[in-house]
Amino acid sequence: MTAQPDSNQTQLHRLAVAVEFSKKPVRFEQRDFEALIDQAVKVVLGQAGLARPYTVSGEFDENKCSGSVLVPREHLHILWSALSIYGCHFGTPIAIHCQKHFLLPPRTKIDLHGKHALVTGGSKGIGKALAIELVRQGASVTIVARDEATLVDTCNELQKLCDLNGKGQQAAWYSLDVTKSPETTQAVINRAEEKLGEIDILVNNAGNSVQDAFEKLPVESFERQMKLNYLSAVYATRAVVNTMKRRRSGRIAFVSSAAGQLGIYGYSAYAPAKFALRGFAEAIQMELEPYNIAITVVYPPNTDTEGFQEELRTMPKEVRLISETAGLFSPKDVAKLAVHDIVHGKFATNIGTDGWMLGTLTAGGAPETSVFGAAQQILFGGLFRGILLAYHSHFRRLVQRCAEEREQEKRH
Ligand SMILES: NC(=O)C1=CN([C@@H]2O[C@H](COP(=O)(O)OP(=O)(O)OC[C@H]3O[C@@H](n4cnc5c(N)ncnc54)[C@H](OP(=O)(O)O)[C@@H]3O)[C@@H](O)[C@H]2O)C=CC1
Numbered sequence: 001m002t003a004q005p006d007s008n009q010t011q012l013h014r015l016a017v018a019v020e021f022s023k024k025p026v027r028f029e030q031r032d033f034e035a036l037i038d039q040a041v042k043v044v045l046g047q048a049g050l051a052r053p054y055t056v057s058g059e060f061d062e063n064k065c066s067g068s069v070l071v072p073r074e075h076l077h078i079l080w081s082a083l084s085i086y087g088c089h090f091g092t093p094i095a096i097h098c099q100k101h102f103l104l105p106p107r108t109k110i111d112l113h114g115k116h117a118l119v120t121g122g123s124k125g126i127g128k129a130l131a132i133e134l135v136r137q138g139a140s141v142t143i144v145a146r147d148e149a150t151l152v153d154t155c156n157e158l159q160k161l162c163d164l165n166g167k168g169q170q171a172a173w174y175s176l177d178v179t180k181s182p183e184t185t186q187a188v189i190n191r192a193e194e195k196l197g198e199i200d201i202l203v204n205n206a207g208n209s210v211q212d213a214f215e216k217l218p219v220e221s222f223e224r225q226m227k228l229n230y231l232s233a234v235y236a237t238r239a240v241v242n243t244m245k246r247r248r249s250g251r252i253a254f255v256s257s258a259a260g261q262l263g264i265y266g267y268s269a270y271a272p273a274k275f276a277l278r279g280f281a282e283a284i285q286m287e288l289e290p291y292n293i294a295i296t297v298v299y300p301p302n303t304d305t306e307g308f309q310e311e312l313r314t315m316p317k318e319v320r321l322i323s324e325t326a327g328l329f330s331p332k333d334v335a336k337l338a339v340h341d342i343v344h345g346k347f348a349t350n351i352g353t354d355g356w357m358l359g360t361l362t363a364g365g366a367p368e369t370s371v372f373g374a375a376q377q378i379l380f381g382g383l384f385r386g387i388l389l390a391y392h393s394h395f396r397r398l399v400q401r402c403a404e405e406r407e408q409e410k411r412h
Pocket residue numbers: 120121122123124125126127144145146147148150176177178179205206207208209228229255256257258299300301302303304305306307308
């Protein structure tokens with residue numbers, strides 16, 4: 001299938017298309033579905049002298065034998081009739097039904113097989129766990145970070161997993177400081193795309209935290225935190241978004257933090273950068289949804305990584321006591337939940353019971369793709385606000401106790 005005019009103005013409709021067979025063929029997958037749709041369009045529109053080349057990109061559910069086709073508005077009706085046909089395919093009589101169309105495409109699951117995912121900060125911690133999970137589910141993965149030795153080790157590990165799957169997946173690495181400049185990020189992403197194909201999934205994970213009382217943190221810390229935890233994600237997103245829009249498919253994820261939902265003691269430089277990711281994500285999801293690109297923001301509580309161990313060495317007692325109320329998770333568990341939500345196009349990933357409550361409470365102006373999720377927010381929003389206020393009085397006492405302890409230490 002050939003190119004479709006790339007206009008920002010083109011409004012897309014999603015046609016849900018079901019295929020019925022008199023006798024089900026042994027194999028009928030995404031590729032066959034695409035070929036069938038292509039053929040149907042050519043046959044019917046060709047006879048009417050209207051055939052024109054454009055992409056009918058969709059996602060196919062093998063179990064239900066139905067998929068969806070993204071159609072520009074001006075071609076909706078002619079395509080609807082073109083696709084509602086009976087005929088013979090693979091030697092079997094079949095029927096194609098167009099069931100309904102939506103102006104706003106509902107989220108559908110993507111299949112990671114054959115996809116190319118790029119994970120920033122993929123050499124260690126949560127990023128590495130994300131890369132492993134993406135490979136496990138069939139994707140080829142590029143990881144970027146600064147330190148080459150760690151990149152090489154992790155990439156070798158990933159390639160072994162790829163080989164175990166036996167489907168020709170590949171792992172690649174590039175050394176990149178994601179804060180350097182938009183151009184540097186763009187150049188590395190171009191090279192990654194030349195090697196493993198256009199990026200289907202971008203995971204913005206690189207980041208770290210600084211923690212101390214506000215007046216003890218130098219102003220440069222605030223600037224550096226914004227650069228590393230927020231602006232780096234803007235650079236990388238910019239580097240992939242045009243291609244994703246042209247292809248009308250993609251996923252972009254941001255690893256924020258529970259501290260991107262609630263500001264706590266010690267995180268006056270870290271929390272704003274993690275909050276910023278959310279504002280950015282909410283804004284672009286509204287722009288990119290018509291292009292079948294879904295955004296996910298991940299809000300992990302404390303997660304046991306190299307970065308976290310490093311953080312513990314200088315962590316003020318208040319930060320430790322407050323943050324540990326939400327629990328400590330393994331990078332593997334965080335990655336599994338995040339990849340599940342990326343695949344399903346879910347906007348927010350919350351981890352653990354406190355994470356779930358915090359996510360439900362702070363759903364705020366974010367979009368919600370699940371009716372179940374929306375019902376939880378509507379039902380429990382008020383209740384969780386009450387619970388949060390109870391947590392706050394607990395946190396206030398913790399902060400006070402730590403201040404008293406410090407006073408005493410000073411006196412002795
Ligand atoms: N661990 C936790 O408790 C939580 C972490 N998070 C967030 O999750 C993300 C990952 O954290 P975590 O796995 O703990 O961190 P780690 O320190 O364990 O790993 C960080 C990764 O990012 C890379 N990285 C750091 N700085 C840069 C840079 N300037 N350019 C390119 N790559 C960079 C590191 O590689 P290299 O140093 O070689 O560049 C490494 O691969 C962060 O955004 C963090 O804020 C959120 C909530 C909780």
